Amino acid sequence: MSALKNRRIVLASRPEGRPTRENLRVEEADVPEPGEGQVLLRVQYLSLDPYMRGRMSAARSYAPPVELGAVMVGGTVAQVIRSRHPDYKEGDVVLSYSGWQTHAVAKGDGLRKLDPSAAPVSTALGVLGMPGFTAYSGLFTIGRPQPGETVVVAAASGPVGATVGQLARLKGARAVGIAGGPDKCAYVRDELGFDAVVDHRAPDFAARLKEACPKGVDVYFENVGGAVWDAVFPRLNPFARVPVCGLIAQYNATGPFEGPDRLPIVMRDVLSKSLTLRGFIQTEFHSQLPDFYREMGAWIREGRVRYREDIVNGLDNAPEAFIGLLEGRNFGKLVVRVDEAA
Amino acid sequence: MSALKNRRIVLASRPEGRPTRENLRVEEADVPEPGEGQVLLRVQYLSLDPYMRGRMSAARSYAPPVELGAVMVGGTVAQVIRSRHPDYKEGDVVLSYSGWQTHAVAKGDGLRKLDPSAAPVSTALGVLGMPGFTAYSGLFTIGRPQPGETVVVAAASGPVGATVGQLARLKGARAVGIAGGPDKCAYVRDELGFDAVVDHRAPDFAARLKEACPKGVDVYFENVGGAVWDAVFPRLNPFARVPVCGLIAQYNATGPFEGPDRLPIVMRDVLSKSLTLRGFIQTEFHSQLPDFYREMGAWIREGRVRYREDIVNGLDNAPEAFIGLLEGRNFGKLVVRVDEAA
Numbered sequence: 044m045s046a047l048k049n050r051r052i053v054l055a056s057r058p059e060g061r062p063t064r065e066n067l068r069v070e071e072a073d074v075p076e077p078g079e080g081q082v083l084l085r086v087q088y089l090s091l092d093p094y095m096r097g098r099m100s101a102a103r104s105y106a107p108p109v110e111l112g113a114v115m116v117g118g119t120v121a122q123v124i125r126s127r128h129p130d131y132k133e134g135d136v137v138l139s140y141s142g143w144q145t146h147a148v149a150k151g152d153g154l155r156k157l158d159p160s161a162a163p164v165s166t167a168l169g170v171l172g173m174p175g176f177t178a179y180s181g182l183f184t185i186g187r188p189q190p191g192e193t194v195v196v197a198a199a200s201g202p203v204g205a206t207v208g209q210l211a212r213l214k215g216a217r218a219v220g221i222a223g224g225p226d227k228c229a230y231v232r233d234e235l236g237f238d239a240v241v242d243h244r245a246p247d248f249a250a251r252l253k254e255a256c257p258k259g260v261d262v263y264f265e266n267v268g269g270a271v272w273d274a275v276f277p278r279l280n281p282f283a284r285v286p287v288c289g290l291i292a293q294y295n296a297t298g299p300f301e302g303p304d305r306l307p308i309v310m311r312d313v314l315s316k317s318l319t320l321r322g323f324i325q326t327e328f329h330s331q332l333p334d335f336y337r338e339m340g341a342w343i344r345e346g347r348v349r350y351r352e353d354i355v356n357g358l359d360n361a362p363e364a365f366i367g368l369l370e371g372r373n374f375g376k377l378v379v380r381v382d383e384a385a
Numbered sequence: 386m387s388a389l390k391n392r393r394i395v396l397a398s399r400p401e402g403r404p405t406r407e408n409l410r411v412e413e414a415d416v417p418e419p420g421e422g423q424v425l426l427r428v429q430y431l432s433l434d435p436y437m438r439g440r441m442s443a444a445r446s447y448a449p450p451v452e453l454g455a456v457m458v459g460g461t462v463a464q465v466i467r468s469r470h471p472d473y474k475e476g477d478v479v480l481s482y483s484g485w486q487t488h489a490v491a492k493g494d495g496l497r498k499l500d501p502s503a504a505p506v507s508t509a510l511g512v513l514g515m516p517g518f519t520a521y522s523g524l525f526t527i528g529r530p531q532p533g534e535t536v537v538v539a540a541a542s543g544p545v546g547a548t549v550g551q552l553a554r555l556k557g558a559r560a561v562g563i564a565g566g567p568d569k570c571a572y573v574r575d576e577l578g579f580d581a582v583v584d585h586r587a588p589d590f591a592a593r594l595k596e597a598c599p600k601g602v603d604v605y606f607e608n609v610g611g612a613v614w615d616a617v618f619p620r621l622n623p624f625a626r627v628p629v630c631g632l633i634a635q636y637n638a639t640g641p642f643e644g645p646d647r648l649p650i651v652m653r654d655v656l657s658k659s660l661t662l663r664g665f666i667q668t669e670f671h672s673q674l675p676d677f678y679r680e681m682g683a684w685i686r687e688g689r690v691r692y693r694e695d696i697v698n699g700l701d702n703a704p705e706a707f708i709g710l711l712e713g714r715n716f717g718k719l720v721v722r723v724d725e726a727a
Contacts, residue, residue: 104657105623105658268649268652272652288656290649293649298645299644300645300646301646302645302646303641303644303646304645304647304648305647306648307610307638310632312664314632314664315447317664317669319661320660320663322659324659
């Protein structure tokens with residue numbers, strides 16, 4: 044076992060604005076031995092998600108930053124290759140939070156065993172994992188779409204947006220997606236079945252969005268910010284709900300931000316339209332997880348919720364893939380296949 | 386009856402920025418006769434409230450603007466002087482929405498009969514009326530203060546702010562008020578019993594507010610906006626709630642607003658702290674009115690909620706009093722005694 048090498052990607056420096064390849068460094072190290080109550084894991088899949096940009100910065104957020112020199116954090120699907128925990132045996136496949144590396148030692152009680160016969164295990168990082176649960180908890184608890192209402196979501200071909208729109212339709216609402224480019228738009232409309240889709244790259248994007256929402260917007264599931272916010276905000280109906288789970292368009296920004304100051308207009312409309320803006324992280328709603336696994340599992344088996352994965356091969360390609368994610372270059376849930384045998 | 390004259394104040398022109406005396410015009414007209422199912426009212430008290438600034442503008446809001454030449458809207462306490470409605474007789478005192486005038490004809494079903502022996506009838510425009518209910522519904526339904534939490538409210542000597550702080554304390558929370566000048570601050574601290582008060586005119590206002598909230602802010606009841614918002618916002622704790630019922634600091638503003646753009650920072654914190662911003666108008670919560678009248682009536686009788694009225698004599702003084710209200714020159718609930726015999 045001591046001959047095994049762990050390949051890992053650490054934070055070499057903090058990005059100023061857009062992250063670059065130089066902010067991340069590949070290292071090799073010995074694979075540690077698991078202690079009592081621990082397991083040794085070989086990572087099969089690593090999830091890449093926009094929130095990781097926040098962890099690269101020193102700024103305070105809802106979670107502490109990754110230290111310089113430390114392994115980048117991230118959700119993973121991994122196989123137990125040595126167990127000193129009574130609940131796990133060699134060969135078990137688990138959801139873990141092992142980060143950007145090929146091997147990791149973990150405590151048994153932070154893991155969730157996966158059933159490879161129920162669904163492809165990589166979905167535990169996507170539609171049946173954190174992104175899917177972000178959509179489910181934020182839409183149902185904060186957005187609360189009613190039959191006939193209009194729900195708008197951006198990054199609609201991504202794992203959160205795709206799920207938001209399909210769940211909105213399951214509740215009888217009208218789903219309007221925003222995506223970048225004709226391929227993603229066609230997928231959102233034709234394969235995911237959204238009622239309408241608008242390309243945010245269109246020069247007349249705001250006018251098209253207005254056309255796509257003739258009765259205004261009742262729920263705007265905010266995961267991007269920026270120009271999409273500017274186009275959607277004036278369309279919000281009285282009593283509209285805005286769950287805020289991400290702001291990818293501004294993650295790379297370095298303030299102060301140029302005027303005009305948009306805040307007074309936003310606050311004016313919050314007041315005059317009785318709007319709700321509510322930020323959230325899915326962990327807040329963890330008590331809903333059993334319902335989520337049961338309901339979402341059934342919807343996927345029944346074909347009522349569809350998903351798409353964008354799988355990149357090899358840990359060494361994770362940095363480039365992550366940089367691309369922040370620019371919308373992925374198409375579907377971005378996952379790194381770390382173990383090529385998986 | 387036809388010899389009676391109605392004195393009324395109409396909107397002569399729409400203000401650009403701060404309203405002036407010229408935007409309002411006093412007129413006299415014949416008092417109309419009530420039709421079947423109607424009553425003729427003599428107004429005793431007229432409420433002056435910040436929301437009226439919004440009605441003077443043509444911009445769309447949660448209620449339509451006052452038309453040019455029309456009587457300014459407003460809540461009133463009035464006496465029935467002629468009745469053609471079976472539920473009302475001469476001498477009854479009612480809450481009505483008769484606007485800035487001495488007489489009005491009203492349908493019986495839009496009125497609420499007041500009991501002059503239960504409380505001074507002018508309180509139906511303040512602590513036992515719309516401002517009190519704004520505090521009650523917004524604080525309890527959106528703010529939901531928990532024991533030990535910190536609740537901050539501005540305009541703390543005014544009818545909404547004063548009530549918010551006292552209700553917060555009834556729920557076991559810590560109340561921090563913001564007011565303008567030493568007299569109002571002393572009143573908020575010594576007579577209303579807030580735990581702390583901060584003068585927003587102090588040059589080190591933001592630093593003092595921080596000192597007054599050593600454990601951060603869990604509920605910010607927003608009724609002013611502007612510099613107070615800028616001082617409170619960075620102090621909000623994770624999961625803080627911000628009921629937004631007014632933005633008096635920006636009502637007179639004419640956009641666009643100079644930069645820097647504060648919106649990205651606000652949205653970043655909404656996300657990273659899981660904040661809730663929720664605009665509301667008290668009418669949304671009308672089903673809570675019976676509870677409000679019962680509970681608030683009891684708290685006032687028991688001396689657990691105190692209030693202060695700032696009474697101006699004579700309808701002709703309403704315009705000047707209203708302009709002063711927007712500048713914080715009133716001290717307590719601003720009411721015009723329209724009928725000097727009342």
